[in-house]
Amino acid sequence: MAVERTLSIIKPDATRRNLTGKINAVFEDAGLRIVAQKRIQLTPATAGAFYEVHKERPFYNDLVSFMVSGPVVVQVLQGENAVAKNREVMGATDPKKAEAHTIRAQFAESIEANSVHGSDSLENAKNEIAFFFAGTEILP
Ligand code: RTP
Numbered sequence: 001m002a003v004e005r006t007l008s009i010i011k012p013d014a015t016r017r018n019l020t021g022k023i024n025a026v027f028e029d030a031g032l033r034i035v036a037q038k039r040i041q042l043t044p045a046t047a048g049a050f051y052e053v054h055k056e057r058p059f060y061n062d063l064v065s066f067m068v069s070g071p072v073v074v075q076v077l078q079g080e081n082a083v084a085k086n087r088e089v090m091g092a093t094d095p096k097k098a099e100a101h102t103i104r105a106q107f108a109e110s111i112e113a114n115s116v117h118g119s120d121s122l123e124n125a126k127n128e129i130a131f132f133f134a135g136t137e138i139l140p
């Protein structure tokens with residue numbers, strides 16, 4: 001198994017409820033290392049560009065509004081098989097369908113306000129990391 005990096009975002013529903021530490025503990029307990037992290041306010045333009053792949057989906061406008069509704073924490077997670085491991089600890093998009101031990105089962109409010117984002121492939125991870133971070137900001 002290769003050491004990978006993936007992009008994670010702790011979403012506004014979670015920053016609002018002061019859950020960033022609890023969520024980071026789940027990542028670290030799963031063997032993922034936080035090698036870059038910053039708390040930022042997304043703009044509609046930035047959130048819209050980040051979620052460009054969902055532009056035609058019915059939930060796109062609501063998703064962009066939600067993502068700018070408060071600060072987010074963008075982070076790079078590193079570890080063995082990090083892309084799949086992070087998706088595993090996040091749980092299903094809809095928290096009602098997520099397994100009990102996952103972040104979304106424990107913390108998400110709804111299918112939209114579901115506490116975390118994680119890259120869904122190694123290729124997307126590379127692009128999403130570059131979207132938010134300069135190479136010099138990532139410190140393994
Ligand atoms: P993410 O990209 O945030 O890691 O989540 P995901 O892969 O599990 O889900 P995806 O299908 O990529 O959807 C992106 C985000 O859009 C919101 N969503 N809302 N109202 C809805 O039916 C709906 N479906 C998706 C969620 O915030 C989801 O994480």
Ligand code: MG
Pocket residue numbers: 118120
């Ligand atoms: Mg996705």
